[in-house]
Every structure is written in structure tokens, then in C-alpha cells.
Amino acid sequence: MTTMVDSTPARRRIALGFAAIAALTLASCATQSRPVAQVGPRTITAADLVAFASTAHGQYAWQPDSAKRMLLDDLIRRDLMLLEAEQRGVTQDTQLVLVRHAAEQELLLGALTEQLAPQNVPVSEAEIATFYDWHRTEHHLQVIHAATPLMAGQALARLRSGEPFRTVATAFNSSGVVPPDGDLGWIPGGAMPEPLDTRIREARVGELVGPVPAGDNWFIVRVLERRAGKLPPLASVQAEVLAQLKQRKHRAVVQHAIQTLKDEYRVRLEPGGGQELFMRANRPAGDSTAAIQAEDSGVVLARYDTPAGEARLTMADALGDLQSQSDRPNFSSLPSIQRWIESRVVQRLVVIEAHRRHLNEVPDIERAIQDRVDSRVLQSIFEAQVTSRLHVTEDDLRAEYLRRVQSPTAPPYESVPPEVKEQLRTFVVEGQRDAILRVYTDQLKRKYPVTVHESELKRVQLPPPEIVPGMPQG
Numbered sequence: 423m424t425t426m427v428d429s430t431p432a433r434r435r436i437a438l439g440f441a442a443i444a445a446l447t448l449a450s451c452a453t454q455s456r457p458v459a460q461v462g463p464r465t466i467t468a469a470d471l472v473a474f475a476s477t478a479h480g481q482y483a484w485q486p487d488s489a490k491r492m493l494l495d496d497l498i499r500r501d502l503m504l505l506e507a508e509q510r511g512v513t514q515d516t517q518l519v520l521v522r523h524a525a526e527q528e529l530l531l532g533a534l535t536e537q538l539a540p541q542n543v544p545v546s547e548a549e550i551a552t553f554y555d556w557h558r559t560e561h562h563l564q565v566i567h568a569a570t571p572l573m574a575g576q577a578l579a580r581l582r583s584g585e586p587f588r589t590v591a592t593a594f595n596s597s598g599v600v601p602p603d604g605d606l607g608w609i610p611g612g613a614m615p616e617p618l619d620t621r622i623r624e625a626r627v628g629e630l631v632g633p634v635p636a637g638d639n640w641f642i643v644r645v646l647e648r649r650a651g652k653l654p655p656l657a658s659v660q661a662e663v664l665a666q667l668k669q670r671k672h673r674a675v676v677q678h679a680i681q682t683l684k685d686e687y688r689v690r691l692e693p694g695g696g697q698e699l700f701m702r703a704n705r706p707a708g709d710s711t712a713a714i715q716a717e718d719s720g721v722v723l724a725r726y727d728t729p730a731g732e733a734r735l736t737m738a739d740a741l742g743d744l745q746s747q748s749d750r751p752n753f754s755s756l757p758s759i760q761r762w763i764e765s766r767v768v769q770r771l772v773v774i775e776a777h778r779r780h781l782n783e784v785p786d787i788e789r790a791i792q793d794r795v796d797s798r799v800l801q802s803i804f805e806a807q808v809t810s811r812l813h814v815t816e817d818d819l820r821a822e823y824l825r826r827v828q829s830p831t832a833p834p835y836e837s838v839p840p841e842v843k844e845q846l847r848t849f850v851v852e853g854q855r856d857a858i859l860r861v862y863t864d865q866l867k868r869k870y871p872v873t874v875h876e877s878e879l880k881r882v883q884l885p886p887p888e889i890v891p892g893m894p895q896g
Contacts, residue, residue, distance in 0.1 A: 458878045459494060461501035462870035468882045470497060475884045490882055494874065499859065502866040504796060507803045525794035527769060529787050530776035537779070539675035543668050553667045554656050556611035561622055562646040563606040566591045566632075567599040567639060569757030574633030574640035581630055587644060597755065599639065610651050612666075616674055618643065637677060638761050683771045688727045689764065695723035696759040702737055703744065703753060724767045728774055735767050808858045812851060819846045822853075 455467035471493055564587050568574035573594065580590045591604025600606060611623050615636040625631045625645050632642035656663070698721055721737035743766050744750060751762035776782060782791075823835045823846055838846075 456875075456878050456881070458875050458882060459498060460871075460873040460875075461498055462505050462872075464501045464505065466494065466497050466501065468878065471879075471882050472884065489884060490879055493884075494879060498872055498874075499863045500796075500800065502863050502870055502872075503800055503803050503807075505870050506866055507799045510803070512799055512802050521798045522791060522795050525791045526782065527773055529790050530781055531769070531772050533781045533784065533787055534772055534776045534779070535676065535679075537781070538679040539672055541672060543671045543675065545664060545667050545671065549667060550660065550663055551656070553612050553670075554653070554659075554663050556619075556623060557613075557653055558651055559611050559623070560608045560649050560651045561611065562608050562648070563622065564588075564591065564604045564644045564646060565600045565606050566594050566604055566642040567597055568594055568633065568641070569597065569639065569755065569761070571633060571635075571640055573757070574642060578630070578633060578642055581642065597752075597758075608649070612670075616670070638764075680768055683768065683775060684764075687771050687774075689767050689771070690725045691760055691763060692722045692724055695763060696756045698737065699723060699740055699759055699763065700753055700756070702741070723763050726767055726771065729778070733770075735763065735770070740766060804859075807862050808855060811858050812854050814847055814850050814854070818850045818854075819843060822846045822850050 455469035457465045458468055458471060459466040471490065474497060475489070475493055566574075566577050566581075566587075568577055577590050577594050580593075581587060588603050588605075591600075592602055595602045595604055609622075612619060614622060618634045618636045618641055621631050621634050622643055622645060625643070627645050627647060630642060630644055633640045634643070653659075702718065702721075718738040718741060719736050722734045723737060723740055724735040726733055726735075740763065749762075749765075752758035781787060820835045823838065823842075826846075826849075
């Protein structure tokens with residue numbers, strides 16, 4: 423097979439397509455940073471240059487002067503395109519409001535979660551030893567899963583009336599969380615979520631335990647028998663035990679934080695809201711008249727209190743979330759729909775609470791949100807002005823092949839296999855994309871004046887390059 427190896431120095435970094443341009447959306451890191459270039463009204467600082475260099479991952483030639491120049495050139499192209507997008511009205515696109523909202527939700531969720539439940543949960547040696555000891559005992563379990571406390575109560579009533587555990591389990595275990603017959607087999611202590619795990623370890627053999635809440639679920643459990651487990655020495659598995667225990671403690675703290683938010687903001691699901699969403703979600707897709715949209719805005723699925731008063735999650739809000747997010751409820755299960763509605767409220771509470779704590783004003787978060795918006799703007803302008811102009815012909819592929827395979831013994835172009843032609847196509851597309859982008863941004867330079875402060879550029883100290891395995895250096 424003929425292999426195309428790109429040995430030109432310029433190819434040691436990713437071709438300047440959208441993927442590279444989108445990665446350049448870095449705002450100024452500090453107002454005091456020295457300006458190295460001015461692009462119309464936008465300023466590129468030394469901090470911008472250093473910040474981007476730290477994320478370049480070996481994509482640039484790392485001779486200091488040439489690296490700085492290439493980095494700066496790409497940042498200038500970024501700002502030129504953002505300025506043009508602004509003038510064309512791309513930045514006013516309603517879709518960008520959704521992009522900003524989604525980025526804000528995601529980033530504030532992470533920031534608030536880290537504040538309420540830090541990842542680095544402290545774990546003592548005594549806790550490690552205790553958690554390890556729990557695994558010394560294995561429990562043969564029968565389990566019934568219920569999505570609501572009401573369903574769990576119904577299952578428990580049937581068990582207490584004398585129905586066999588397997589029969590009741592088969593009637594309730596339809597979600598796939600546990601086996602249909604309820605037989606979970608042998609489970610070591612410490613393997614179940616709390617507080618279920620503690621209840622199992624403390625239960626008598628044959629005793630019905632529950633209903634026990636664990637996250638958004640409810641369980642009824644019976645321990646059929648116990649036996650000693652076979653464990654390797656603690657010293658040989660201490661790292662794994664520590665990781666499991668940290669994850670377990672972190673999950674518990676997160677669940678507690680979510681429940682605290684729900685309690686503080688008094689989250690209430692509207693009676694019948696789940697059924698309303700089920701019926702509306704199954705309405706024909708084309709059924710979206712203005713009257714129906716107004717009706718959706720008036721249907722309340724949940725209520726919660728905020729500092730500004732009572733707030734509502736409406737049908738319109740839920741339908742918007744269904745369209746913009748991959749997380750969808752199981753519409754065959756009413757409890758699943760209700761939990762999904764509650765999760766949409768919790769997502770909104772996180773944003774409210776993060777704003778109350780002024781996390782949205784943290785510079786890194788503000789910058790990251792703007793980066794997401796800029797990335798979408800760049801994607802739009804890049805596709806319109808660069809990608810749409812790409813045109814690869816068979817003659818282009820042949821010329822690329824002849825340029826790369828300069829050997830009298832090389833097979834003719836017509837005989838190369840399809841995978842080699844695809845590789846050639848990639849090279850041609852990269853070349854065309856780079857050329858079109860340069861021509862386009864050169865035109866923009868005549869529209870938006872660019873000034874480079876050479877003396878300041880020389881003073882910039884780039885971070886040492888990250889060594890990427892297999893990448894030529896120097």
C-alpha cells in the first residue's frame with residue numbers, strides 16, 4: 423500500500439481549518455497585560471499569546487521567534503473573523519443565546535458542584551480499613567426497585583400479605599435497574615449506594631428491608647444468606663479502595679447538595695404534570711401553531727421559590743430542553759418523566775444559586791462562556807466564507823499524488839487504492855482551506871487595520887512545548 427507521509431514543516435501543526443480556529447477563542451487574560459497587536463478595536467495581549475501557546479500541544483514549530491509569529495498570526499485571523507461576524511450580524515443570531523445559556527449552565531454547574539462537593543474528598547486511613555472490611559462479607563440479595571415511594575409501598579404491602587418475593591419483583595422490576603426476578607446474586611459489602619448498603623449490612627438474614635431511598639430510586643431488599651469473601655491483602659489494593667471510597671463519598675455529598683437545593687427552593691411538581699408532558703411530547707411534530715405555543719407556556723409542570731418570588735417550569739420550557747439536550751426521559755414510565763421534570767428544575771436552581779454566589783463573575787468562567795460563543799460565531803463565518811468554497815477535483819488529487827510520490831518506480835495514479843485517494847483528498851482539502859482562509863483574512867486586513875507591536879512580541883516568553891509522541895521535533 424502506498425502511504426502518504428507529510429514531511430513539510432508547515433504540516434507539523436494542524437492545518438488552519440475550523441478546528442484550529444475554534445481553539446483560538448481566548449479572551450484577554452489580564453487587563454494589565456502588554457498589547458502585542460491591535461486588530462481594529464480588539465487587542466491581543468502577551469497573556470493571550472502565552473495562554474494559547476500553553477494549549478497548542480506541539481502543533482506549532484517551536485523555534486521561539488517563528489512560533490510566536492505563527493501563534494500571533496492565527497490570533498489575528500481569529501479577531502478579524504470575529505469582527506467581520508459582528509458586522510454581519512452573526513453575533514446577534516438567536517442561536518447564540520442558546521449557546522451562551524447552555525455554556526453558562528454547564529460551566530456554572532461544574533463550578534457550583536466543585537464548591538459544594540469538591541472532587542478531592544478527604545479519606546482517612548481508618549475509613550479505608552473500614553471500607554475494606556465491609557468487603558470481607560458477601561450478601562446474597564433479592565431486590566425490588568421502585569421509581570416512587572408510593573410504588574415501593576405497594577410492593578412492600580404485597581410482600582407482607584404473603585406473596586412470594588420473586589412474584590412481586592417480576593411485577594415491579596421493569597426498569598432494568600435490577601434483574602426482573604430480583605435475584606441480584608452475591609454482592610460484597612460496600613458495593614451498594616448509601617444508605618442502602620448500610621441497611622443491608624445491618625439486616626438480619628430473611629428480613630425485609632425498606633423501602634430505602636437511594637438517589638432518585640427506592641428499594642426493598644432481602645438478604646437470603648451471607649458468606650465470607652475472598653480478598654487480596656489491603657496493601658495490594660489500597661489505591662483501588664481509596665478511589666472507590668472517594669467516589670462513594672463524593673456521590674453522597676453531591677446528592678446531599680442537590681437535596682438541600684430542592685429543599686431551600688421548595689421544589690414542587692405540579693399534579694398531573696408528567697401526564698401532560700407525555701401527551702404533549704407525543705403530539706405530531708408539525709402541530710406547533712402560535713395558539714399551541716401559547717398554550718404550552720401556560721401549562722405548569724413544576725414550581726419553585728426564588729429570591730424574586732415563585733418561578734415555574736412550563737411545558738414550553740420542558741419542550742425547549744427536550745430539543746436542545748440529549749438527556750430525555752423514558753416516556754413509557756411516568757416516574758421517569760417526573761424525575762426528568764425535577765432534574766430540569768434542579769438545573770435551573772444551579773444557575774440561580776451560582777449567580778447568587780457570584781460564580782458567573784469569576785474571570786475564568788466568564789472567559790470560558792465567551793469562548794463557547796466565539797467558537798460558534800467562528801464556525802458560522804468559517805463555513806460561510808471558507809468551507810463553502812472548497813472544491814476538490816480528480817485533477818487536484820492527481821497533482822497532489824505526483825507532488826508527493828516523486829519516483830520513477832511509483833505506480834500510476836489510476837492504480838492507487840481508495841484509501842490512498844481519501845488521504846490525498848485530506849491533503850488537498852487542508853491546502854485549499856489554508857489558502858482560502860489566508861486570502862479571506864488578507865481581505866479583512868484591508869477592512870480592519872492590524873498593528874503588530876514587534877518590540878512587545880519579542881519580549882513574550884512562551885511556555886516550553888509539550889512533547890507529543892511521534893511528532894518530529896525541531
